[in-house]
Amino acid sequence: MSEHVSTKILIVGSGANAISPAVKLALRGETDFRMITKDSDFGGVWHVNRYPGCITDIHVAAYQFSYEISGEWTSSHPEAREMAAYLRKVARHYGLYDHVDFNTELLGAEWDKNGLYWKVTTNAVTYHAxxxxxxxxxLEQLxxxxxxxxxKFKGRLFHSVHWPEGYTGEGDRIAVLGTSASGVQIVPEMQKVADHVFVFQRTPMHLLPLNREVYSPDELARRRSDPDFLxxxxxxxxxMFDKVAYDALFNSETPQQVAERQALIDAHRERLVPDPDLREKLTPKYLLGCKRPTRTDLFYPSLQQPNVTLIAEGAVALEEDTIISSSGxxxxxxxxxxxxxxxxxxxIxxxxxxxxxxxxxxHQAGHRRAxxxxxxxxxPNLFLVGGAGANGAVWNGYAPGELVPEYIFAVLDYMKDNxxxxxxxREECETEWKARTDEILSKAAIVVGGCVNYMLDESGHDMSSWPGTMRDMERAMQNFEPDHYQPIGAGS
Structure with missing residues (x-):
């Protein structure tokens, strides 16, 4: 018989949205749970993304756990290594290192109809949960x-997630493909040290000011001593962010508000990019919110340095020491x-x-739903948190991990009590909820904004966004309706 590990609850993942469910299990007194992750430590995207300039573009006051509000942040928008250290500290504080198996990737999972458990195969052992x-x-699939x-290419070629250990780019001629969240952070760092940086941009992004504040010693001391302020x-x-995100997603502002908001964005671009030709190349032709807007204060200035060239098209081919654009x-x-x-x-x-x-x-055939x-x-007995589930995302990436467990625990408690x-x-409940969600989101900028983005499924529906605010998600997760579910017996 092959080796297997039995556990009541198996959590797959090691980022923020895996840490919170595990923490909440521990606080409920649950000890019979395991965690598996293909990564080598806790941290999720902040563990795997180690490229130069990697920081969070959401203010850290909102981008941390409600149960572990920290006064130790060194800036308003921490670097990846600081964010990863925070997540590991939380995991360690709640004893999660005793429950996790690192470097263990889920390869497949199937329901055992007779034993009523999930059989999960990995690159290490099999789990029965x-x-x-x-x-x-x-963000799990590159x-x-x-x-x-x-x-043919003889130089370095790598995805930003696989940034080579110790590589600085100093003195190199570097092509950066893409100007989304990672690209706009990498380019300014490479500009400082590279011989030349060629920036390939297929579609310009809406870039908002970051206004990053590095905290002074006095400010750090104040923040450490005043938890009520935090x-x-x-x-x-x-x-604030909940309202801004909702307005951007659903175009809920009045025409005057939209015009005022767009004027602020245009003024930011015009202030930092005085050259009208370059500014035209950097101006999106789609609605704000169709793609995830990025916040940065450094990208526009870096493009205007003598060792940076913007190529307003994609790259299509490589030769031994050459990259070729779509126009040749x-x-x-x-x-x-x-x-x-x-x-x-x-x-997954x-x-x-x-x-x-x-x-x-x-089964879902390109129309993702849950x-x-x-x-x-x-x-049966399977739950999705955050990105694994269709329409499980709100603007605050940490929120699903804190909110969804309340719903899961309501299901578990009902099962135990009965x-x-x-x-x-029930499939009809799943289908009805998704139909309502698709209808709500059909007017959202992600769907009607006039861009190509990674948040639409094969049927053209928004598979990413929760159909409302973060507070709406909180209320929904507090409302478990048992009649939407059905018991499954052995052999079914």
Whole structure:
């Protein structure tokens, strides 16, 4: 018999949205749970992203756990290593290192109809878990550009997530492909040290001011000594960002408000990019909110340095020491950085088999869905948190991990109180919730904004956004309706 590990609850993931469910389990007194992750430590995207200049573009007052508000942040927008250290500190404080198996990737999961548990295969051992919670994140599957001739290229070629240890770019001619969140952070850092940086931009982004503040010793001392201020600051930022995100997503502002907001963005660009020709290349032609806007104060100035060239088109091929643009322009380079980001979360569902033997992805046929972003028909005792679930994202990436467990625990408590071994959402409830969600989001900028983005599914629906505010999600997660679920008996 092959080796296996039995556990009541198996959590897959090691980022913020996996840490919070595990913490909340521990606080409930639950000890029979394991965590598995393909990564080597806690931290999620902040563990794997180590490229120069990697910082959070959301104010840290809002981008941290409500149960671990810290006064130790060194700036308003911490670097990746500081954010990863915070997440590891939280994991250590709540004893999660005793529950985790690192370097353990979920390869497949199937429901055992007779034993009523999930059989999870990994690159290490097999797990048998009564409950399976997938917290694999919004950004789990790397996206690579279509480049011909990669086998010919003699220089460095790597995705930004796979930044070579110790590589600084000093003295090199570097091509950076992409100007989304990672690209706009990498370019200013490479500009400082590279011989030349060639920035390939297929589509310009809406860039907002970051206004990053590095805290002085006096400010750090004040923040450490005033926890009430930290709570107040967090509450204010949450309320502000929740409204801004909702307005951008649903175009809910009046025409005058839209014009005023656009004028601020245009003024920011005009102030930092005086050259009208360059500014035109950097001006998006789609609605704000169609793509995730990025905040930076450094990208525009870096483009105007003598050792930086903006190529307003994509790259299509490589030669031995050359990269070629879609119009046939050739540039000699020593390194190519693919800052091309990720596919939207949910790839994990290609590895999960429903009770009928098909994978979730096969069954859903390009129209991703989950009841309240949490439960899947055909998958008893399985729950999704954040990016793993369709429409599980709000502007605050940490929020689902704190909010969704309340719903999961309500299901678990109901099952215990009623002697139910396996519980599964009814397919009609899953379908109805997704239909309402699609209708709400059909008017959102992501759908009608006039851009190509990674948040639309194959059927053209928004598969990423929660259909409301973060507070709406909080209320929904507090409302478990047992009649939306059905018990599943042995052999079913």
């Amino acid at each position: 009564r409950f399976l919670i997938l917290c694999t994140g919004f 996206k690579f550009p279509e480049l011909g001739g990669t086998e 709570v107040k600051e967090r509450d204010e930022k949450l309320a 322009q050739a540039f000699e380079v020593d390194a190519v950085v693919m800052a091309t980001g990720f596919y939207w979360g949910g790839d 569902l290609n590895r999960i088999r429903r009770r009928d033997g098909r994978t979730v992805a096969e 009841h309240k972003s949490v439960s899947l028909s055909g998958c 002697g139910i071994e396996a519980f599964e959402v």
